Amino acid sequence: MELTQAHRDALTEILRWRRDVRHFLPDPVPEDALGRLRAAMDLAPSVGNARPWRVLQVQTPALRRDVIANFEAANAQAGAVYDDAKRNRYHALKLAGLREAPVHLAIFTERAPKAGHGLGRQTMPEMLDYSTVTAIHTLWLAARAENLGVGWVSILDPAGIATLLDVPPDWALTGYLCLGKAAEDDDTPLLHRQDWQENSQTDWRVI
Ligand SMILES: Cc1cc2nc3c(=O)[nH]c(=O)nc-3n(C[C@H](O)[C@H](O)[C@H](O)COP(=O)(O)O)c2cc1C
Secondary structure (H helix, E strand, O other): OOOOHHHHHHHHHHHHHOOEOOOEOOOOOOHHHHHHHHHHHHOOOOHHHOOOEEEEEOOOHHHHHHHHHHHHHHHHHHHOOOOHHHHHHHHHOOOOOOOOOOEEEEEEEEOOOOOOOOOOOOOOOOHHHHHHHHHHHHHHHHHHHOOOEEEEEOOOOHHHHHHHOOOOOOEEEEEEEEEEOEOOOOOOOHHHHOOOOOOOOOOOOOO
């Protein structure tokens, strides 16, 4: 299939307006949109076509409460590494929309899947985790095309989340995502707008 300038323009807009979202509206995400996001993940690349990502949609209120508690403990600890001034700035940032987001997705990587027969991961087993990341990014872009926002929450104790969600021992947490309608729309990262970390250009050299 030969793609056109219209496709490129549409992709550029999706890339440009994709944000990490921490402020969500409580509106539910329609099931058909969730189905399309799942289908988008099916299109993601993976090492050896192993497709090691495993998605748990966490709906049970008690589990979500425990995930929030896990985040709050990890976030309090994360702030402790900074000096006073920076710690205050850190804690002023909103780094997860776990309370408001209508959908929580815990995304794990199965560390020894039969699928793929080991192809491509003998010298770099971390390729399995990278494969899951490609699926997450595919979901992220597909969500933006549905006018939905994704927030990646990494300030968590992964072993605690795995225990809480009772996953098999060879599943490792890759990302915990909040999904829903964004309360605000911007083409610039929030951390840039809040003066925590400005954007920079990709370091790309020809050698
Ligand atoms: C692997 C990964 C983990 C992240 N974890 C967090 C997180 O725990 N909390 C948070 O607020 N943002 C998190 N982010 C979002 C980044 O802060 C965000 O992508 C970056 O500031 C650029 O903003 P943008 O995504 O809006 O372009 C994460 C992003 C990635 C790719």
